[in-house]
Each structure stands twice: as structure tokens, then as C-alpha cells.
Amino acid sequence: MKRMKCVISYDGTNFSGFQVQPLKRTVQSELEKALKKIHKGQDIRIFPSGRTDRGVHAIRQTIHFDTSNQMNEKSWKKALNALLPEDVYVKETKHVPSSFHARFSAIEKEYRYVILNTQEPDVFRRHYAYHFPYALDMTQMRKACHYLEGKHDFTAFSSARSTVKGSKVRTLYEASCQQKGSDIMFVFRGDGFLYHMVRILVGTLLEVGQGKRKPEHIKQLLKQQDRKQSGKTAPPQGLYLWDVTYPE
Amino acid sequence: MKRMKCVISYDGTNFSGFQVQPLKRTVQSELEKALKKIHKGQDIRIFPSGRTDRGVHAIRQTIHFDTSNQMNEKSWKKALNALLPEDVYVKETKHVPSSFHARFSAIEKEYRYVILNTQEPDVFRRHYAYHFPYALDMTQMRKACHYLEGKHDFTAFSSARSTVKGSKVRTLYEASCQQKGSDIMFVFRGDGFLYHMVRILVGTLLEVGQGKRKPEHIKQLLKQQDRKQSGKTAPPQGLYLWDVTYPE
Known part of the structure; x- marks a missing residue:
């Protein structure tokens, strides 16, 4: 398993906030939907540095997730952006040690x-x-x-x-x-x-x-x-x- | 009857263009809906300097219409903006002679x-x-x-x-x-x-x-x-x- 760190930007206008909620369009659910496609139907959970509310924007939100996929960093960025809607964009993708946590490592x-x-x-x-x-x-x-x-x-x-x-x-x-x-x-x-x-x-x-x-x-x-x-x-x-x- | 000239701005993102089309949200239909309310149910037709397509924006589009309402220019601006949705805004309202035409008078x-x-x-x-x-x-x-x-x-x-x-x-x-x-x-x-x-x-x-x-x-x-x-x-x-x- 490898841990990936991603820096993402989103326009919060058309999202019901970051966190998954049943039947709502959220940033997390769009990201997890893209990851599920990349992992052939397997559910992948993402962890953000923190949530944002409905209508709030992000220039450099940071998330992490674990994956068994062997893609390099550049391919990860391409793959995610190809699957994400136009109001979320992955700016950076990076392999990080498993000690990294988007929320708990933030200083x-x-x-x-x-x-x-x-x-x-x-x-x-x-x-x-x-x-x-x-x-x-x-x-x-x-x-x-x-x-x-x-x-x-x-x-x-x-x-x-x-x-x-x-x-x-x-x-x-x-x-x-x-x-x-x-x-x-x-x-x-x-x-x-x-x-x-x-x-x-x-x-x-x-x-x-x-x-x-x-x-x-x-x-x-x-x-x-x-x-x-x-x-x-x-x-x-x-x-x-x-x-x-x-x-x- | 008095002729009113209005300078309007709109974000074209959520409009199917300027011109009225059945069942579509257009700038013209929003403006005419607001005017109908002001005229207690009477249909008022507006004339723009020209149409704009779906997704196209306007900083200073100009329209005119005829009215029997006696409001002054400032009240017209207030009344229209109070009734219009947040992606259309009336910047200026002015009484003009009946020879003025938003399309044909434009130079x-x-x-x-x-x-x-x-x-x-x-x-x-x-x-x-x-x-x-x-x-x-x-x-x-x-x-x-x-x-x-x-x-x-x-x-x-x-x-x-x-x-x-x-x-x-x-x-x-x-x-x-x-x-x-x-x-x-x-x-x-x-x-x-x-x-x-x-x-x-x-x-x-x-x-x-x-x-x-x-x-x-x-x-x-x-x-x-x-x-x-x-x-x-x-x-x-x-x-x-x-x-x-x-x-x-």
C-alpha cells in the first residue's frame, strides 16, 4: 500500500460542503467516486486537512488516501483530473510515508x-x-x-x-x-x-x-x-x- | 407611455442565452417576469441592443421598454433589482424619448x-x-x-x-x-x-x-x-x- 498526498482546489458554489452526506453532491464524494473508478470498484476513503462548509472555496486543500495502485505521481494527477468534475482540480500529487496524515500532520x-x-x-x-x-x-x-x-x-x-x-x-x-x-x-x-x-x-x-x-x-x-x-x-x-x- | 432605457449586467453561465425560448431560463424572460410583476400582470416586451448566446456575459447590455408606470428613474432601478435574480443586475435606468431604440439607435x-x-x-x-x-x-x-x-x-x-x-x-x-x-x-x-x-x-x-x-x-x-x-x-x-x- 502506498499513501498519496494531493493538493486540491475547488469552487465551493455547487457543493454541499466537503464531507460526504447522503444524496448530496460533496467534494469528498466526487473525489471518492473518481478513486473508485481508478480502483475498479473498490472503495477508497480520503482524509482531508479539515472540512469546509457549503459554499466555501479552497485554493490548496490537502487530502491523503491509501492505494495499492502503482501509478507514478504525474499519472495520478492526470488520472484524477480526467475523472473529476470541472469544479474540483488536483494541483499536486505526491507519494508520502504512511506516517503522513492530512489532518494530524498539518502544522x-x-x-x-x-x-x-x-x-x-x-x-x-x-x-x-x-x-x-x-x-x-x-x-x-x-x-x-x-x-x-x-x-x-x-x-x-x-x-x-x-x-x-x-x-x-x-x-x-x-x-x-x-x-x-x-x-x-x-x-x-x-x-x-x-x-x-x-x-x-x-x-x-x-x-x-x-x-x-x-x-x-x-x-x-x-x-x-x-x-x-x-x-x-x-x-x-x-x-x-x-x-x-x-x-x- | 414612457420609454425606459436600462443598462444591465448579467452572468451568462446559468442562462440559455438572452432571447425568450419556451421552458428555458433566459435573461429576457427574467426581465419580462419582473416587469410583469411591476405592471400587475400586464405583459411588457423588452428590446435589447442585440442577443447574446448561452454562456455569454454582459457588462453593459442595453435594453428599452415602454411603460405607463410613473416611477422615477431611481425607483425603477430599485424595483427591478428587487425582483431580478442575483445573476442579472440593472446598473442604470433612464427615461428616453420614444425615438430611442436599444437596437436601432446604437452607434x-x-x-x-x-x-x-x-x-x-x-x-x-x-x-x-x-x-x-x-x-x-x-x-x-x-x-x-x-x-x-x-x-x-x-x-x-x-x-x-x-x-x-x-x-x-x-x-x-x-x-x-x-x-x-x-x-x-x-x-x-x-x-x-x-x-x-x-x-x-x-x-x-x-x-x-x-x-x-x-x-x-x-x-x-x-x-x-x-x-x-x-x-x-x-x-x-x-x-x-x-x-x-x-x-x-
Whole structure:
């Protein structure tokens, strides 16, 4: 058996998220369907670095699976892309040691969130950015981002529906926002993320940008650990799983 | 009765083109459905500057219609956008004299065609650019564009399926191509365009870019007036109706 690591990109628009669900079109089910064909009817299970929700996109999601197929890396990439639908694309395929695990070996993840900050909507970007027509103060949002960096308990920025047990302490190596024309892009890099964490962070930061909260309020939210005190969950279409980093 | 002129944008991906067709989702049928609601069940016919095909996009398509509704221009824009689906957007609404006609008053049209010239496809642009992974010689394509400018019989660049009678002489004020990173954009401005004309022009120019034809061959094609001698019809997703110009 050989373990394969794949870096994949997908447009989340027409998927009911990553994870397999009965009767739903998901990224995982499309990948497993392609693998089943390559393995002549044998079921192959894939493991992602983590799930993404309905409508969320990926630039470099990473998965692994085990196979007895002897194809070389280049042929794997060709074979998978020939079988996958046009909204999923395999960018890289690599043989890895069996100690590699797409989820447990990951040491860093990067998410980005794109805001289209114009008065008028753009029909071409409705699935790829969050159209937010209100004025935003970049300086205030940058200050707020600064308070998010470092090791904190992010309970206040985690979905109340989350069923994850255990620590909600995570480390953000970077929380920043940049402006390019009428686009605003938030960048979050960290050792791990809680359910809906990036979207709640963005929802809260937008309230800071509108002047509804002071940047310093972030400190209080981190301390209080109460989801009800933080902002709305921003919609999925602005969110991109941008990269996953592994050792070496 | 008042005549309204509207500038609209649409993402052509999920439409079976502009024109009404039984049982199909088209831009015209969505617009007329919205107008019917505004007019309490009365059918209102709209007239575009011209049709666009399935999968073709519009940045500034222009239409007109007649109405007895007394709303001001700003309210018209709001009312239409509130009723239209998210892949059509009304950018401008204006009262115009009854002599105005979206098709017959137009003095210039601009189309653009976007090529994604990279080895690897981009899942996020599959509906918005033509992925063309082969090397292209910009200098040769620019030379070829130059031969297209001016007043010519464009029969060689018109669909053989075209049922249009009458002259196929058109004037191109501009035919050009520009490169921006891995994007190549063709710009065509003219007094009118034949069926599939831009897509056949692009298909032929790409063959020049690949070295399969000399730029000078364009002169011969214009003279021969034979569709079979020109290039393939480029796919619809790269094509944008960019603007329509009217006098004054």
C-alpha cells in the first residue's frame, strides 16, 4: 500500500460542503467516486486537512488516501483530473510515508476572506466574495486584528452549535487585512481553527470597521468567552481555505 | 407611455442565452417576469441592443421598454433589482424619448474576449474565461488584429448557420489584444457584429498566435469570404458584451 498526498482546489458554489452526506453532491464524494473508478470498484476513503462548509472555496486543500495502485505521481494527477468534475482540480500529487496524515500532520492553516466593498453588487463575484456596501475603517480593523494574534481561547469566535470537545485555545500567527482597490482581504494563519471561527472573526471585524465596536473590544471578547457577545457569522462565499502547511 | 432605457449586467453561465425560448431560463424572460410583476400582470416586451448566446456575459447590455408606470428613474432601478435574480443586475435606468431604440439607435458596440493562458486550469474562472494552455505570440496576434480594423465584408467570420440576409459589411473601429499577467484580452469595437463573429475572430487569432497561420492570412480570409477557411468558433464563456454606445 502506498499513501498519496494531493493538493486540491475547488469552487465551493455547487457543493454541499466537503464531507460526504447522503444524496448530496460533496467534494469528498466526487473525489471518492473518481478513486473508485481508478480502483475498479473498490472503495477508497480520503482524509482531508479539515472540512469546509457549503459554499466555501479552497485554493490548496490537502487530502491523503491509501492505494495499492502503482501509478507514478504525474499519472495520478492526470488520472484524477480526467475523472473529476470541472469544479474540483488536483494541483499536486505526491507519494508520502504512511506516517503522513492530512489532518494530524498539518502544522499551519491559512484562510482568507474576500469582501467586495462597493455600493453596487457585481454579478460575476456573487459566489466569490461577500458584497458589503458600507464604509469600513481599515485602521480600526487592523488594530482589532492585532489583538487577535497570538495564543487565545477562541470560544467567543466558535459556533455555539460546535460539538467539538476539548480546548478552544488556538494560536493565530497572523490576523491582518489588506485593501486592493474596492477589495478587502482578511488573512488568518494559525495552528488550527474552530468551527465557523474565521466567519465569526470577519463578522466581528466588520462591525469594528463600521464603528459599531472599538478595536479594544476584541480583548474583552477573548476574555469573556461568550459567543453571544461577538459579531454575526459572515456568509460562506467570501471564505477560502488558502493553504495547509506540513513539516519539512 | 414612457420609454425606459436600462443598462444591465448579467452572468451568462446559468442562462440559455438572452432571447425568450419556451421552458428555458433566459435573461429576457427574467426581465419580462419582473416587469410583469411591476405592471400587475400586464405583459411588457423588452428590446435589447442585440442577443447574446448561452454562456455569454454582459457588462453593459442595453435594453428599452415602454411603460405607463410613473416611477422615477431611481425607483425603477430599485424595483427591478428587487425582483431580478442575483445573476442579472440593472446598473442604470433612464427615461428616453420614444425615438430611442436599444437596437436601432446604437452607434457602436464593444465586445471583449478573455483568455486564461496558463498550463493549469483555474476552477474559479471556468465560466468566465477560455482556458487556453498553449504558447501565444502576442506580436503576431497584434499584427493580425491590425488587418481586421476598418470596413470589411466579414462573411468569413460569420456563422454559416446565420440566417441574416443583407450585407455582411461591418466596420471595426478597434481590434486589439492586450496581455496582463497570464490573461489575454481581445477588444473589438465596431458599428455592428455578425452572428458568432467575435468568437470566430478569436478562434482564428488564436491560430495566428500559435503560428498555425500568418497574420497576413487575415487579408486573404476577408477577401475570400468563406467561413470554412477561417478558424474555430471560440467557446462562449470568454465572451463579454462590454458596452453599447448611443448618440449624444
